Amino acid sequence: MVPTIGLAVGRGTGPELAEAFERVLTALGEASSVPIALTRSPRLYHSYFSLKAEARGTEEVRLLTEQDADHYEQFCRDLARAGTTAVFRTAINAQSLYLVRERLQAVKVDLIADGDTSLLLVRDEAQGFYTGENRHGAGVVHRTMTFSKEITEKVVLAALRQARRHWPGEQVRELVMAYKFHLLDGALGEWVADIGARHGVDIRLAQPDTVNRNLIEHGLPARSVVVGANEWADIMHVVLLDRLGSERQENRCTENIHLHPDVQDLVEYQTVHGSADDLEGLGTVNPTATIRAAAAIAERHAGCAGAIERTENALTFLADQDVRTPDLGGRHSTTEVVAAVVELLEEPDFDGRRAAPVRA
Incomplete structure (x- = not known):
């Protein structure tokens, strides 16, 4: 065929x-x-x-x-x-x-490697500010978007599958999620705690600026999985390519996985x-x-x-x-x-x- x-x-x-x-x-x-x-x-x-x-x-x-x-x-x-x-x-x-x-x-997936260190960046494209609908008024645009536990769990499971694909035989012990979770009345934190407990993975929810600071201060362990909200991951993808992989965006392709x-x-x-x-x-x-x-x-x-x-x-x-x-x-x-x-x-x-x- x-x-x-x-x-x-x-x-x-x-x-x-x-x-x-x-x-x-x-x-x-x-x-x-x-x-x-x-x-x-x-x-x-x-x-x-x-x-x-x-x-x-x-x-x-x-x-x-x-x-x-x-x-x-x-x-x-x-x-x-x-x-x-x-x-x-x-x-x-x-x-x-x-x-x-x-x-x-969809989620966007890119493995960014630097010698023995590699970062699996999984970008949540299915929810958040980049999604949603616009409603226009006189000199005003109202944008409505949705977050859901169902989609959040699908994104986490996709990240774990991709980690197994890139690092076969290795167990992912921690997954970092870079989201502005303070704006969601604590709901995202509750969802993530339940998802992590049911799937046996430690999920650390962090503000995007905290993730940035930790990357600058501590670098990366040998294997890192970061799930990024669109608002953060869109900007940081190119920065991480440059900082961790010495790559330019003009030279790089990436995958979008549909869920x-x-x-x-x-x-x-x-x-x-x-x-x-x-x-x-x-x-x-x-x-x-x-x-x-x-x-x-x-x-x-x-x-x-x-x-x-x-x-x-x-x-x-x-x-x-x-x-x-x-x-x-x-x-x-x-x-x-x-x-x-x-x-x-x-x-x-x-x-x-x-x-x-x-x-x-």
Whole structure:
């Protein structure tokens, strides 16, 4: 059976990165003699800036936002129903995206490693300020959101599953939750105490600034699991990548795990960076995160063994040859970098130590 991967494209630099994703995924499939099929969403979803440019007033913004959200949600449901286990999505307007994440109960998962120390960051995308609905008045926007014990427990259990996936055979003894729990009348604390007792894990609820202070003062133990509310984890993700993993967001991809039973086998991959509308059409957007997403999907969802290592070897080799986009101090276009990666992936004997520079 031919593995099928979903592809959803937003405006801005989305079309350029979608092309890069297809080229790299195809090359990895061919290198492993695995044909891979793509199911592409027929809708080109809005970025924030394309939405503002097209819409006339807040009511039209609201309408287009809902249309994008409804379409992408249905696309994900259709993929899951067809047995597809992965979808790559370029950046789209956050308001539409978070409507979908709330409905499909998503968490974002990223393992940030620094030598022998690693942090599993699990971002609660299913509840909190980033979710909810707006009601407009005269010069006022009322935003209503919901927290629930049911969703909180699903997020905690997802974090424990992901910890077992990344650290097989090791027991998670403590899980830290970074939430503004003081604003919820003590309810979150009661829920967390009960959830932890029933599942045999010590859950430490902490204010986000306390988590930040402890990271600065004490660093991390060898294995740490932090569940972050959206309001904290969105900001801190990039900071933690820099501080703990020496990574830039332009180079990083991440996973969104859906917890709703209708789509729970579908994993969404995305770049950490946004739509980069200011680079649209210039051919200079950094494709590294997209290339890594293609490799992760090829290996984990299409049966291309060794795809991640092979791709990392190619990226390292090209960096050593100064084949990189301008944001990394290079002089190569998006297309040139992707072509150079594909050229290496197509070489049967490439192991990361090729002597001659690639053509770019």
